[in-house]
Amino acid sequence: xxxxxxxxxxxxxxxxxxxxxxxxxxxxxxxxxxxxxxxxxxxxxxxxxxxxxxxxxxxxxxxxxxxxxxxxxxxxxxxxxxxxxxxxxxxxxxxxxxxxxxxxxxxxxxxxxxxxxxxxxxxxxxxxxxxxxxxxxxxxxxxxxxxxxxxxxxxxxxxxx
Numbered sequence: 001x002x003x004x005x006x007x008x009x010x011x012x013x014x015x016x017x018x019x020x021x022x023x024x025x026x027x028x029x030x031x032x033x034x035x036x037x038x039x040x041x042x043x044x045x046x047x048x049x050x051x052x053x054x055x056x057x058x059x060x061x062x063x064x065x066x067x068x069x070x071x072x073x074x075x076x077x078x079x080x081x082x083x084x085x086x087x088x089x090x091x092x093x094x095x096x097x098x099x100x101x102x103x104x105x106x107x108x109x110x111x112x113x114x115x116x117x118x119x120x121x122x123x124x125x126x127x128x129x130x131x132x133x134x135x136x137x138x139x140x141x142x143x144x145x146x147x148x149x150x151x152x153x154x155x156x157x158x159x160x161x
Contacts, residue, residue, distance in 0.1 A: 006154045031075045032103065036060050036068045041107055044078060044100060049093035069094055077103060109139040 020026065032038055039058040048054055055065035072078045077100035080092040108128065115124035128137040141149045 004151045006151060006156050008156050028106075031077070032072075032106075034068065036064055037072060038107065038110065040065070040068050040072060041077065041100065041103060042111075044094065044096050045104055045107060049095060051092070051094070054094070072100070075099075105139055108137065112139050 032041065036058055039060075040054050043054055043057050048057060051062075051065060051069065054060075054069065055062050058065070060068070069078065073080055073094065076097055078094040079097050081095055082090050083093050084090045111124070111128065116122050119125070129135060130137055141151075141154070143149050
């Protein structure tokens with residue numbers, strides 16, 4: 001059995017000193033930690049922009065869709081933009097912001113993991129491919145120098161202030 005644990009360095013090696021209330025993972029989950037929020041973001045990446053389409057495609061009630069879209073907008077992942085069809089009142093569509101787009105690797109990672117471990121036969125019902133070359137898209141961990149980084153190579157240390 002291999003050890004795939006993250007290496008702890010410096011003061012973080014003593015986990016009793018960690019402040020879990022400041023954990024970036026926990027903070028991120030406060031923003032997008034519900035199934036409906038993540039699926040709304042999935043739909044936004046697929047090009048959905050209208051309220052009714054989010055509710056229908058995610059399979060949630062209008063009340064839940066309204067609450068999640070409001071939360072995602074308040075958090076800055078989506079922004080509301082007015083539109084008006086001929087003879088209709090002004091309505092709003094929801095567009096991805098930079099902050100929302102920056103979440104895409106997380107959602108793609110969940111897609112890849114779910115396709116491998118949660119889909120029948122390890123085959124998701126849709127595939128994600130690179131438009132330019134047609135090959136499958138994969139999420140990987142890379143350092144700033146563009147090296148592939150395996151989990152045992154990740155070192156957790158206190159942030160420099």
